Structure formats: structure tokens, C-alpha cells
Amino acid sequence: MRIAHVTDVYLPRLGGVELQVRDLATRQASAGHTTFVVTATPGPDPDDPPVPVVRLGAPGVGPYRAVRDHELCRVLREHRAEAMHVHVSAFSPLAWSAARLAGLHGVPTVVSVHSMWHDVIPVMRWYARRRGAARWPVDWAAVSTAAAAAVRDALDGTPVAVLPNGIDPAAWLAPPVPRDGPPTVVSVMRMVRRKRPRPLLHALFALHHAHPGRVRAVLVGDGPLLPRLRADIAAAGLTAGVRLTGALPRHEIRALLAAADLYVAPAHRESFGIAALEARCAGLPVVARRGSGVADFIEHGVDGWLVGSDAELVSTVSGLLASPGLLADVAGHNRAVVPHLHWDAVLAAAETRYAAAARLQDALVRA
Template structure:
């Protein structure tokens, strides 16, 4: 199957969507599909993509990875790939993905949209856009990466059905033998981008307060880069807390695996986490996870089983402190997490994506009961899809 993934942001820019689209398309390539990525993100100096990447908008106006590309050029680029299905990946701001979703659906190409962000704070804005262009009535299969994210998308689309297509992961790749414990204080870890919506400053506030009431009672490692990192490091230095709170910056996956194997508890402070891939990686490594209830993390963390779900920053602090005082609870959940793999894996995600592609093809056919054999696009006969 020829699959065109449409994403405004892509490698070498680093982020959740960029890595997830790269992983998904690479695994689809290895499973026998023919994926292509369509993006406006410029290549890096040493870019070497395993999956073909078509990068549009070079030399045009734009901000960051976003570029202004006229619709006729977008449609020509899309038709040049002759995709059997378009899979568009949308965040809070994705002009390329929104436009190509509309063009692909109107051109008769089976189209799946996956929303990777929590829209709760921007539902009115997205609803106005969706109503203006009639997005809820497009022949598109809508999905989001978690139950919580899907609820906001459905709200923005005035009740249109929205399925869940979670992010993929290889749980076994994260399950390493636990590092030997030396009797030192327990280690808390969080892997997050140092941007406002991930709330690293709120997490640091919590850690600094805890450090004053239980000096030497824990060690914390925060992994990730972003514009807030320099200021956070200055705060740690001003508090003289460098020995207890480590801001490690960006690390590669092997280094993160090693840190997870040596940690005791994973903390996810974001209120509106659409999925929480780093939390799932930590849970796959055997770590108990403390996260916010109502976020995407609640799809794979059950309160009291794989970790704990909290409702406020005060609740977060109280839960973490109670766990530091009762290490047996941490040990019990860690034992469960190491023994029972999460239900989300690349195998289940790839199978779900294939099923959604079939659903999108049937929707374009508009005859789901009688449509069988070879689907031919009513708008573009050069596009066909075997049902």
C-alpha cells in the first residue's frame, strides 16, 4: 500500500510527532508498505531518511518549520505520490496537514487524520475553523492518540466520530535489568521538553519544596531540552541543589533507558498530555508512574496498578511524598510493571492503522456494504485502492 504521511513538523526537528511519524513510517516500510512523508520542515546538514521524504516550501515565507505553499503545488505533490491512502498528522497548529486533508478528501483519496495534541484549550478556535470549511462532513476517518484527546476532537467537530490510534512503542526494548541499588536515596525521573505546556517549572517548584522538607531524601533527574532549560538550571544553581536535582538536557534513547533502569519513580507533571510516550516508555521499563488524571496517560496507567493518577499539583506532591515514605508500594507496582507488558505495542498500532486505512477507503467509496474489489477515486481515476 502506498501511504503518504502528511506532517508540518518532521526530522531533523525533534518532538513527539516527528519521532512518531518517523517510527510509524519506518515500520510500515519494513512490513511491506510504501510510505512517503510530505512536510515543510527543511532537511538538516546530515539528513538521511530511510523513508522517502518530500520537503516543500523551500525559499518561501514562513515561521520555523512552517512554510506557505499554494494549494495547486500541494495537490500536484500529493498526486505525484499516487497514494492509496493519506495519513495526516495534526497538532495544535498544522496548516499543511489541515490543507492537504481537505484536498486529499476532495480529490477522492482515502484519508485518515490523527490528532496528536490535546485541544481542550482551543476547542472554540478549532470548531470555528472546522465549521467554516465543513470539516466534520469531509469523507475522512478522524482519530486521536488517546481517549482524552479524542474527546476534545469530537467536541471541536460537533460530535463527529473519532477513533483512538495510540502512539507506538516496543515495550521489550525498554525493559532492561534494573540497576543495582546501593542504599542511596530513591531517584525520581521525568523526560519532557522544556516548554511551558509540559510544565517543567511546576515540577521543579515541587522538587525544590520537597528538598527543603526532606533534605537528602531523594534525587531527581529531569531529561530534555527546550527554551526553558537555561532558566531552570539557574534556579537549581541558585538553590545550591545541583547534587540533588540534575537537569541532564537532551539525551538519546540508550542513555534514557539507562537512567530509567536506575530510577525508582517516573513523574509526569503536564496537565494536558495528549499521549505521554515518555511515560509509556518508563512504564515499559518497569517504573511506577505518577501522572495527571484526565490526560492521555490514563489510557495505560491505572490508578494503584501501574502507577497513580492525581488531580492537582498539591495532590502530585502529596502522592510523591507518600511513596517516598512507603517504598514497599513503589516496589509492588514496579514488580507488576516489569512482569506485565503494556497493551500498546507497534504490532497493535500497525494493525489498527491498517484497519483505519480500510475504513477510510470504504468511506470514500460511500457504499460500505456493497463496495468490494477495486475502489477507483471518483475525482481522480489514477488513484485506486484494493478493498
């Protein structure tokens, strides 16, 4: 099958959607499909791209650029696309245009939503109704149960499947590192407001005050809030207890997870939580917010713990520091049991969605 992945954001811009689209298209190509990416993000292209990339749009700043309908249709025709996989966050002009054109260009189309719409449902519902999105001949999906519920609400009850992100669990499971010193709590995120690094930092401060010298923390990631976070740590006098690394390559993150004891995911509007899944695959127990996408692969009391507030997060982690045996039991389970969101399962789920999209196009032709 010739599959076009349409996404406003793509490499060399770094982010969760960009890497997932690259990995999905690459895995599908390895499985025998012909895949390519259509994006509005400018280059440069890598010297050895895993899949071909078509970059569209007028000159501008950033990935969001005007793309004419006929230009996108031309690319689909020239590359003989047999299926189109559209990747949407919220503001995704190219992706929304591709979904809207599904009935015109006749290519079976799956629309995957990668973000949580809970806080923007009124806006998304207004846009969807104005465009008639619920009537488009596309198969709607989202990356988690929580994300799908909000999309379904915005589309006035239109069916929305779950098509999760994928991971190679074995790539994250490293031999355990001998522990030296107090337990280490780790978190990996972009340092932006919606990921909630400052509330996490304040929670860590509370843990340090309650358990002086008994816990250390490492926060990985870059973003506009990083200087403010560094200032907060200095003002609290906790530079020895809380470390900010900035962005790290994957192999360094793997090494850090192998040496840690607990992973914390503080965002309550986390659509999926790929970093938390990577930590789970590395064998770490995970503490995350209830109602986020992380709940699709963290069962409370089995793979980790789900909490309803920052205060509950602090009390849960505090209790775990006092119960190292419980922490070790969950870590042992996570090292022994492979999570269900591996690439074989995700590729099969994508095939199911493409088949559903093809049936919608067949029904359109027969109508």
C-alpha cells in the first residue's frame, strides 16, 4: 500500500508528533508498504531520510504555512497515494485541509488526533460544525481513550477509535544499574506550561522538605520555562537535590532511566505520554495523573499509580519512599511484563483503521 502521512509539523523540528510520524512511516516501510510524508515544516532534509518527505507551503516562519488545495491533491496524485494518514493536534491547517479534501481526492483517509481537546472543545466543536467535519468520509482516531473522548464530544458523537503511539519496548529495557544513595525520581518533558514542570518542581520541593536527603530528582527536557525552573531551584537552595539536564539524546535518557527508581508524569492534559511509556518499558514504576492518556498503559497499583491532584502526587511518592519493597515489586513487574503498546500491535491497529477508511470511501462511491 502507498501511504501518505500528512502532518503540519515534522523533522527537523523536534516533538512527539514529529518523531511518532517518522517512526510509524519507517516501520510501515519496513513491513513492505511504500510511505512518504507531506508536511509544511521547512527543511533541511537529513542526508539519509528514513522515508521520502514532500515539503509544501509558502515561505514563512515556523511549520504553519499556507498550502493550496490543488497543491496537496497534486502531490497525492503524483505519488499515487492509496491511503492517507492525517496527523492533527488542534491548530493544524495542512492536516485539516487534507481531511476536508478526503471526499474529493478519493483516497481512504484516517485522521489521528494527537492532542487533548478538553480545554478547547467549544472552539473545536464550532470549527467542526462550520466545516461539516462529522460528515467527512474519514475514519477518526485519537492516540488514547482520554483524547478520543474529547474528539468524540467535539464531533457531536461521531465514532472515534483509539490508534495509539508505538514503541519498541526492548530498546528501552537496559540492565539495572546498582543504586547508590537515595532513590531517584525522574521526568522527561518539554519545559512548557501544558506539561506542568513548575507544579512538578514544587511537588519535589515539598518532598525534599518532608524527606531531607532521602530523595533526588532529575528533570530532562528543554523549552521556554527552563531558565525560570533553574531560578526556582536556586531560590529554594536545592541545586544538589534537583537537577535539570536540558535536552538529552535517546541513549542518554535510556541510561538515566536505568539508574532511576520512579518516573513522574505531572500533566493532566497528556494526550498519550510517550516518555512515560518509555520509562514503563525501562522497568520504572510510573506515577501519573488520572484521566490522562497515560492511564491507557498504567494500571493503578500494577504498573504504577494514578493520582487525581498534585497533593495526591506528593503523598503517593512520599508513601513510596517509605515503602521501598512496594516500589521494587512494581519495578519487577514492569521489567518482566511487556506493555501492549508495541509496534506490532500499533501497525495492526493502523491497518484496521485504513480498512475502515476504505469502506467509507466505497460507501461514498456507491451513494
